[in-house]
Amino acid sequence: MIILLTGTPGTGKSTISPLLADKLGCQLVDVNHLVEEKHLYTGLDPEKNYKIVDMEALEDELSQIVSNQDDQKGDSSKGCIIIEGHLSHYFPRADLVIVFRTEPKVLGDRLQKRDWKESKVRENLEAEALDICTWEAHQIHGSRVHEVETTKITPEETIDIILDIVNGKKSFPVGEIDFSGYLGC
Numbered sequence: 001m002i003i004l005l006t007g008t009p010g011t012g013k014s015t016i017s018p019l020l021a022d023k024l025g026c027q028l029v030d031v032n033h034l035v036e037e038k039h040l041y042t043g044l045d046p047e048k049n050y051k052i053v054d055m056e057a058l059e060d061e062l063s064q065i066v067s068n069q070d071d072q073k074g075d076s077s078k079g080c081i082i083i084e085g086h087l088s089h090y091f092p093r094a095d096l097v098i099v100f101r102t103e104p105k106v107l108g109d110r111l112q113k114r115d116w117k118e119s120k121v122r123e124n125l126e127a128e129a130l131d132i133c134t135w136e137a138h139q140i141h142g143s144r145v146h147e148v149e150t151t152k153i154t155p156e157e158t159i160d161i162i163l164d165i166v167n168g169k170k171s172f173p174v175g176e177i178d179f180s181g182y183l184g185c
């Protein structure tokens with residue numbers, strides 16, 4: 001089983017992913033670490049000062065990790081992999097995609113604690129209000145995408161919700177969350 005955990009920075013992917021991987025007995029792949037470790041970038045964005053990820057190389061690397069695990073486990077009992085990071089939804093193979101969502105004002109409080117430029121924080125809050133990750137994920141993965149809002153719940157409650165989704169007890173299809181009010185719409 002391949003589970004992708006995506007969402008705007010600060011929505012909770014890295015907080016949740018190790019705990020979830022532990023509960024489900026899944027291998028965890030952190031896309032940000034992988035990009036650093038394997039140098040999967042083509043350069044630096046001169047204005048924004050962040051790395052430009054080589055998306056083709058990232059997909060190749062993730063495919064390799066998935067097929068290595070398939071080889072180890074054998075075809076009859078394929079293992080479980082959680083791939084987390086705000087680019088994870090670009091990986092085209094997935095059984096389940098969880099997009100973490102956070103109300104932009106609360107997300108702003110979380111991102112202000114990081115040593116980020118005001119413009120970078122604002123850009124990410126706008127992306128969250130515009131549902132960017134959700135719609136990108138939905139274009140690639142359709143009904144396999146669920147949205148989980150972490151605005152007012154604890155990490156433990158978030159994990160319980162995701163376990164219910166994995167076990168088919170609950171469903172949170174795309175389209176229920178609307179943060180457009182943040183943009184003054």
Ligand SMILES: Nc1ncnc2c1ncn2[C@@H]1O[C@H](COP(=O)(O)OP(=O)(O)OP(=O)(O)O)[C@@H](O)[C@H]1O
Pocket residue numbers: 007008009010011012013014015016085086110150151152153154155156158
């Ligand atoms: N229900 C929740 N689930 C997850 N995180 C939560 C929740 N409620 C509050 N938080 C807090 O939100 C923050 C999320 O930060 P985290 O580093 O996990 O985000 P991220 O999505 O991995 O960001 P990035 O894409 O930059 O790596 C943490 O400080 C965490 O304690």
Ligand SMILES: [Mg+2]
Pocket residue numbers: 013014015
């Ligand atoms: Mg993270």
